[in-house]
Amino acid sequence: MSEAPLIAVQDAHVSYRIKGKGKFLAVRGVDLEVRPGEIVGIVGESGCGKSSLARALVGINRLSGGSIEFLGEPVTPLPIRRRPAHLIPLQMVFQDPYASLNPRRRVAKQLAEVWDAAHRGARSATAREAAVIEVLERVGLDPELRERYPHALSGGQRQRIAIAKALIANPRVIVADEPISALDASSQKYVGQLLRTLVDELQIGMVLISHDLAVVATIADRTAVMRSGRFVEQGPTERVWTRPSDPYTLELLSAVPDLVGREA
Numbered sequence: 533m534s535e536a537p538l539i540a541v542q543d544a545h546v547s548y549r550i551k552g553k554g555k556f557l558a559v560r561g562v563d564l565e566v567r568p569g570e571i572v573g574i575v576g577e578s579g580c581g582k583s584s585l586a587r588a589l590v591g592i593n594r595l596s597g598g599s600i601e602f603l604g605e606p607v608t609p610l611p612i613r614r615r616p617a618h619l620i621p622l623q624m625v626f627q628d629p630y631a632s633l634n635p636r637r638r639v640a641k642q643l644a645e646v647w648d649a650a651h652r653g654a655r656s657a658t659a660r661e662a663a664v665i666e667v668l669e670r671v672g673l674d675p676e677l678r679e680r681y682p683h684a685l686s687g688g689q690r691q692r693i694a695i696a697k698a699l700i701a702n703p704r705v706i707v708a709d710e711p712i713s714a715l716d717a718s719s720q721k722y723v724g725q726l727l728r729t730l731v732d733e734l735q736i737g738m739v740l741i742s743h744d745l746a747v748v749a750t751i752a753d754r755t756a757v758m759r760s761g762r763f764v765e766q767g768p769t770e771r772v773w774t775r776p777s778d779p780y781t782l783e784l785l786s787a788v789p790d791l792v793g794r795e796a
């Protein structure tokens with residue numbers, strides 16, 4: 533893959549101020565690039581800094597050092613409502629779909645709002661409605677569901693709506709933080725494959741954060757292994773899985789002995 537990266541992270545650091553204890557470094561010098569059509573999986577045990585990095589990637593967390601560029605421009609943290617237009621194609625999907633969905637609005641309205649934000653000046657009601665129907669079909673949902681409120685959907689349907697909400701912004705990159713870990717087994721499989729299909733068909737880039745190695749092994753092109761805020765290694769998924777260069781990766785892998793070669 534030789535295209536320019538969609539997102540380029542250099543020496544990223546994220547720190548938190550802990551009352552009475554000073555500064556805690558959750559992300560310590562991470563480098564990462566994501567190209568069109570590529571899923572980069574980030575694995576590591578709980579508390580290693582995956583979510584802190586994910587939130588920095590989309591500009592929710594401020595970096596305390598290093599840089600993140602999206603389509604060649606810096607990602608600068610700003611409240612969602614003041615998010616600059618150039619960051620609209622950089623979307624995030626959270627573990628809990630309610631983090632992206634407003635429980636008091638019908639699905640159609642929520643999707644239409646994002647479409648409006650992404651299509652300033654082109655607010656045709658017919659085009660908006662068509663886009664809402666198309667995106668629901670793309671995530672495998674019956675467009676009739678657009679009249680429902682989020683609470684009237686199953687967990688798997690809700691997560692697919694959250695993915696649709698990211699998609700209707702015409703994203704170039706989606707950062708997905710544990711997008712399937714809260715789902716039941718059949719929804720996990722469906723949503724995992726859906727993410728792979730979307731990346732292939734739309735040639736977007738994806739950062740897939742997961743503590744589930746099997747998911748990353750199945751759908752990620754490249755894998756980064758994170759420990760205590762650092763990437764201990766990153767490379768093509770198959771290489772990381774079959775010939776890990778760091779003992780910590782081996783340790784993670786040994787917890788799931790039948791991983792390599794698993795069918796999706």
Ligand SMILES: Nc1ncnc2c1ncn2[C@@H]1O[C@H](COP(=O)(O)OP(=O)(O)OP(=O)(O)O)[C@@H](O)[C@H]1O
Nearest residue numbers: 548549550558577578579580581582583584585743
């Ligand atoms: N807002 C915050 N203030 C202080 N410390 C925080 C904050 N958010 C995260 N941390 C700490 O930073 C470290 C990394 O947390 P983070 O949520 O990024 O890890 P993670 O790998 O995503 O974990 P998990 O898989 O459990 O979600 C943890 O030690 C956590 O306690």
